[in-house]
Amino acid sequence: MILTNIAARAEFSEEKMGKLTLAKGGYLYAGLNCFLPGQEHKAHTHEGQDKMYVILEGSGEATVGEHASQVTTGDLVLAPSGVVHSLRNTSAANLVVLVVFAPPPSK
Amino acid sequence: MILTNIAARAEFSEEKMGKLTLAKGGYLYAGLNCFLPGQEHKAHTHEGQDKMYVILEGSGEATVGEHASQVTTGDLVLAPSGVVHSLRNTSAANLVVLVVFAPPPSK
Numbered sequence: 001m002i003l004t005n006i007a008a009r010a011e012f013s014e015e016k017m018g019k020l021t022l023a024k025g026g027y028l029y030a031g032l033n034c035f036l037p038g039q040e041h042k043a044h045t046h047e048g049q050d051k052m053y054v055i056l057e058g059s060g061e062a063t064v065g066e067h068a069s070q071v072t073t074g075d076l077v078l079a080p081s082g083v084v085h086s087l088r089n090t091s092a093a094n095l096v097v098l099v100v101f102a103p104p105p106s107k
Numbered sequence: 108m109i110l111t112n113i114a115a116r117a118e119f120s121e122e123k124m125g126k127l128t129l130a131k132g133g134y135l136y137a138g139l140n141c142f143l144p145g146q147e148h149k150a151h152t153h154e155g156q157d158k159m160y161v162i163l164e165g166s167g168e169a170t171v172g173e174h175a176s177q178v179t180t181g182d183l184v185l186a187p188s189g190v191v192h193s194l195r196n197t198s199a200a201n202l203v204v205l206v207v208f209a210p211p212p213s214k
Contacts, residue, residue: 001185002169002176006161025157025187028135028209050132054113054161054205056181062109069109074163076205078108080132098161098183102135102209 007056010034010096017041022098029104033087035060035095040088046081050102053077053087058095061088114163117141117203124148129205136211140194142167142202147195153188157209160184160194165202168195 001023003009010032011018018034033041035058043063053062059072063086064079070090071077079085089095108130110116117139118125125141140148142165150170160169166179170193171186177197178184186192196202 001187002171002174002178003183003185004178005181006183007181022183023159023185025185025209027155027188028157028159028185028207030159030183030185048134050135050209052130052135052137052207064109067109071109071111074112074114076110076113076129076137078110078130078132078135078137080108081134100135100159100207100209102132102157102207 006032006098007096010094012036012094024104027103029101031099033097033099035089035097037089037092037094041086043084043086045084046101048081050081051079051085052100054098056096056098058089058093059091060095061090062086113139113205114203117201119143119201131211134210136208138206140204140206142194142196144196144199144201148193150191150193152191153208155188157188158186158192159207161205163203163205165196165200166198167202168197169193
């Protein structure tokens with residue numbers, strides 16, 4: 001499966017962070033998380049699943065465990081299984097993030 | 108783990124495609140593949156492992172199964188377990204690709 005210009009597929013919602021699926025295999029899931037200014041994915045953990053963010057467009061603040069950092073286009077965040085993490089659009093522009101889970105979500 | 112500007116970490120070699128590890132969890136591995144003009148990763152398969160490419164810089168030609176396509180910055184390629192795939196830098200500039208494996212390579 002070859003998908004062109006994945007960031008251009010972003011879908012936003014005033015209500016909450018937009019989510020969509022890009023590709024899924026037996027071992028790996030890829031999708032987009034799409035944040036309008038001020039939107040966030042609050043601190044949470046995934047047990048038995050690693051999660052990776054790659055910032056495709058925009059900037060914000062990521063936390064992984066005790067560590068918080070500004071992130072921008074081209075940065076990568078890895079939240080290993082069981083480690084609390086969050087992502088927030090602290091900028092005035094849209095934030096588009098590639099999200100990868102392994103193994104894929106069951107639902 | 109938060110890594111800034113992952114594409115800037117690229118390492119090239121005249122001898123063959125450059126490879127380096129960015130981050131690794133129990134379920135997921137992320138690294139870079141770095142191609143000088145004309146370099147390629149020849150057709151191969153991974154059994155029991157999904158592989159994803161995200162083109163960070165440059166352009167080239169990807170194949171997945173019977174499908175071949177030009178790819179460029181911002182494109183995503185998923186080669187599910189057991190599906191033959193390859194990537195070649197067909198351009199005159201360097202090609203830098205984020206590579207994700209799930210599960211991680213054992214070596």
